[in-house]
Amino acid sequence: MEQQNNNPVWFITGCSTGFGRELVKLVLNRGWNAVITARDTEKVNELADGYAENALVLPLDVTDKGQVKSAIEQAQQKFGKIDVLVNNAGYGYFTSIEEGEEDKIRAQFETNVFGLINVTQQVLPMMRKQRSGHIVNISSIGGLRAFTATGYYHATKFAVEGFSESLSQEVASLGIKVLIVEPGPFRTDWAGRSTSRTETKLDDYKEAVGKRMDQSLAGSGKQVGDPVRGCEAIIKAVENPDQPLRLLLGEMAYNMAKEKVNTLTKNFDDCKELSISADFPPNER
Numbered sequence: 001m002e003q004q005n006n007n008p009v010w011f012i013t014g015c016s017t018g019f020g021r022e023l024v025k026l027v028l029n030r031g032w033n034a035v036i037t038a039r040d041t042e043k044v045n046e047l048a049d050g051y052a053e054n055a056l057v058l059p060l061d062v063t064d065k066g067q068v069k070s071a072i073e074q075a076q077q078k079f080g081k082i083d084v085l086v087n088n089a090g091y092g093y094f095t096s097i098e099e100g101e102e103d104k105i106r107a108q109f110e111t112n113v114f115g116l117i118n119v120t121q122q123v124l125p126m127m128r129k130q131r132s133g134h135i136v137n138i139s140s141i142g143g144l145r146a147f148t149a150t151g152y153y154h155a156t157k158f159a160v161e162g163f164s165e166s167l168s169q170e171v172a173s174l175g176i177k178v179l180i181v182e183p184g185p186f187r188t189d190w191a192g193r194s195t196s197r198t199e200t201k202l203d204d205y206k207e208a209v210g211k212r213m214d215q216s217l218a219g220s221g222k223q224v225g226d227p228v229r230g231c232e233a234i235i236k237a238v239e240n241p242d243q244p245l246r247l248l249l250g251e252m253a254y255n256m257a258k259e260k261v262n263t264l265t266k267n268f269d270d271c272k273e274l275s276i277s278a279d280f281p282p283n284e285r
Contacts, residue, residue, distance in 0.1 A: 139180050
């Protein structure tokens with residue numbers, strides 16, 4: 001084992017762009033250790049320049065279980081532990097539900113959901129043994145509420161939300177904490193080249209779906225969310241002894257989440273009597 005220091009070790013997926021890339025910079029600038037992963041390491045090698053002792057660059061396709069296992073073993077070999085796992089790898093897919101292409105839908109689920117599961121399952125044995133650790137799953141405001149044109153992306157993020165909430169309860173007594181990060185629009189590459197797209201050809205969806213696709217792509221690079229400030233918030237949440245389960249990032253995400261809560265509350269209250277009527281009456285239980 002080549003353990004170099006006792007500083008925190010962050011294992012981050014999807015480091016070539018966006019939150020993953022900015023997190024690496026912040027972690028290394030603090031003198032901590034970073035396992036920097038990407039499918040193409042040529043895109044992340046420079047992040048490790050000047051940090052030979054603290055950085056480990058590894059190729060990682062999260063859908064490849066063998067590669068996931070190897071990356072985690074190499075991280076353990078160099079640093080002896082993993083304190084924080086950040087499941088950041090993922091991407092968007094624009095399409096109407098009806099026109100969604102099965103191969104693209106399945107590919108997105110493989111990365112956004114099953115890839116996240118692959119890495120989490122491989123890290124958990126080490127964290128259980130340590131009786132400590134943080135698992136940070138990058139979801140989205142789109143994991144709390146859905147919009148047109150990104151239905152399959154929302155489906156993947158809703159899955160991440162449920163998975164993470166259950167996981168948090170299973171590992172709480174083991175000293176492991178789970179953080180679900182829910183960004184709104186941020187100036188990352190999410191709506192740019194990191195996004196897959198199936199053009200809307202049916203006229204019936206031009207207004208509801210096609211218009212949002214065009215607006216989202218046109219707004220890429222102009223979002224109000226600052227990835228650096230967002231990553232600083234993630235680090236602060238992880239360092240908080242009373243770490244929350246969910247962290248909304250950005251004012252727009254906060255406002256949209258509150259709107260969803262209010263909508264749910266009204267929906268539940270409006271249907272309260274109808275909901276309760278589905279039970280056996282008290283005298284028949």
